[in-house]
Amino acid sequence: MTIMYRCKIHCTIPERIVDASTVYRDLEPLLQALLEVSALFNGWVEHSRGKGPIPFTDRTRFIEMLAFNARQDGDEYPTAPSAAGAGANLTTARTHKEWKATGCTSINYWPWFGQLTMEIDAPIEAFGESEASVIVRRCIAAIAQTVDVEFVSTDAVGPKPEGKGYQTYYLNHRLFPHRRWLGWMGFVPVLVPHRFIPEAAKMEVVKGRGTIIVAVDEPFDLHNPDHIKRAHQVELRMANAGLLDVTDTSLLE
Template sequence: MTNLMIQATIDATIAEEAIGEDDGYARLTALTKSISSVHPSLENWFSLANTKGGATISLEDKSAFLADAAQNNSQDYAGGFRAVLSTASNDKEWLKPGRALLTFEPGQGYITFEIYDPINAYGEAGASEIFRSSIKAIAQTESIIFSGTDVSTRPQSGKEIKIYMGENQLFPHRRWLGWMGFVPHMVEAKHIPEAAALIPVGTKGTVIVAVDECFDLNNPAHLKRAHRVEARMAHIGLLDVTDTSLLS
């Protein structure tokens, strides 16, 4: 069965805090430096163009990048520094396999890291390794409360795109892990025997891989395994409740 993955997205939760532009820029550059060590295609980062065909700004140009970020924030936004950037230096690279998108928003308490068409860019084994390493790189740099990895997939038939988050996650009222993710706890195989891999991140926590292969939402075995891992995580207290209204 051909894996029809469109993209995969690491969704990481961090503490909510409004930070200034200098602190924000320092954290953002540390984060991209860590991610860039994963693969050469992730070394160069740019702001998003404000118009079609417009210019992007390299993250390395601090003054211009910060000026652009400030301009894109509405005047009534009180969340401090935030940025959205990608590895696409122009419009033509936006739909190039392997294009990455990074959202850094401490004021809202999250970081997302997306790669478009990763299988065509890196192959199945390569894509899986890049996401494992990226989760680890993000956790090494930022204080991650929890992260999971969502995927979007074309169906084998029909037109409706499938995603894991929401429509395929096991618990509607809890966090979801999806393909793989991170918890700030030291986890061993005896704790989650259903996991495909458990990768320690120093003393900061553990990368939990539910499915070894590239996660395929058209593959019932992949969904079953992800659900078994999430069920175990909930049982041992690693999958927090996010909506108590659904418990009644």
């Protein structure tokens, strides 16, 4: 069986400075959509600064906590990008023990940084070898349906070949050091016919939003050269189609 410590969905979103109430309103439809994907995506909390976990369902306290955090960060780091805005760090782990639970999931939403991430621990053990890819794809669809996203990619984290430490697709295997990357699967906010990227294992239209592109339609194995090759082939096609923006022009010099 493929060993995957975790997978991480990276979303690029428009940079916005928003208040705590807006952060809550932004996240509400996403969490509802994720609950329809799996019952594991439930019981979301944020661990407050000194008052324990605050449930997302406790709207008033949750918004007050986000506002307090934003004010505190603004006072302590007035020149930081986050100084004027709120964000959220959600998890399904309400206790220290639950951080180690199979399928423990975290969402970091930082509008001021233009980023949303969703990290699922041990997705194969949580959902099974045959369903893990389906669940991750449905998570991407839920994000695309409820969040204004500019690009989505998915990283896989697993053991190094020698067994000590870990490796990721992004750090150790991505094709382009100077461009966006897709990894296991992702999303672009345009309609892309499958014939444009024939190497993709699956393409799925998110109505009115764009296209999910799946490089490998099974748990991504960082030890499988065919998986790495397929991801590279898909990313090369995407780059040629103008779907992988350059992120570091200094590497082109």
